Amino acid sequence: MRKRRTVWDMNEMGLYFYSREAYDLAIGEFKRALKASLFPVAALHVNLAAAYLGQKRYAEARAQLAKGLAIEPCNQKAHWLLAQTLKAAGAVAEARAELERVWKINPESPEGRQASEALRALPESRSHRCAARRRTARPTGRGRGSWPRARAGRRRGW
Numbered sequence: 001m002r003k004r005r006t007v008w009d010m011n012e013m014g015l016y017f018y019s020r021e022a023y024d025l026a027i028g029e030f031k032r033a034l035k036a037s038l039f040p041v042a043a044l045h046v047n048l049a050a051a052y053l054g055q056k057r058y059a060e061a062r063a064q065l066a067k068g069l070a071i072e073p074c075n076q077k078a079h080w081l082l083a084q085t086l087k088a089a090g091a092v093a094e095a096r097a098e099l100e101r102v103w104k105i106n107p108e109s110p111e112g113r114q115a116s117e118a119l120r121a122l123p124e125s126r127s128h129r130c131a132a133r134r135r136t137a138r139p140t141g142r143g144r145g146s147w148p149r150a151r152a153g154r155r156r157g158w
Contacts, residue, residue: 044070
């Protein structure tokens with residue numbers, strides 16, 4: 001008698017195919033797992049999105065990630081993959097926001113550390129540069145050694 005495959009067996013087989021870069025086979029297994037699932041599982045949508053991302057099918061990947069994030073909004077892997085999808089599609093500002101979400105969820109996880117590195121590697125958007133320029137443009141006059149008081153101290157000969 002043959003044992004019936006469970007949703008998790010299909011997911012494991014899809015992950016096996018994904019690790020071998022057989023994305024078509026992985027997509028088939030993940031779709032079967034989603035169809036056989038009795039309740040929504042975010043991990044299945046995220047895995048399917050990763051396989052779509054491997055094939056550079058960004059629209060399908062983004063749709064599956066949206067479904068996965070609707071089920072589990074704090075799924076760090078889903079946010080990480082969404083950032084990769086957005087970056088590949090050319091939406092750098094949105095990718096930056098997703099990477100910041102990944103880092104905020106758990107900065108010590110592997111995804112959090114990768115997000116921190118990716119944020120440093122991304123080119124700064126114009127709004128980020130303007131905000132940084134506004135922060136460093138001129139000292140406020142508060143605190144030790146601030147610009148106006150330091151200038152006044154030099155006049156008095158301190």
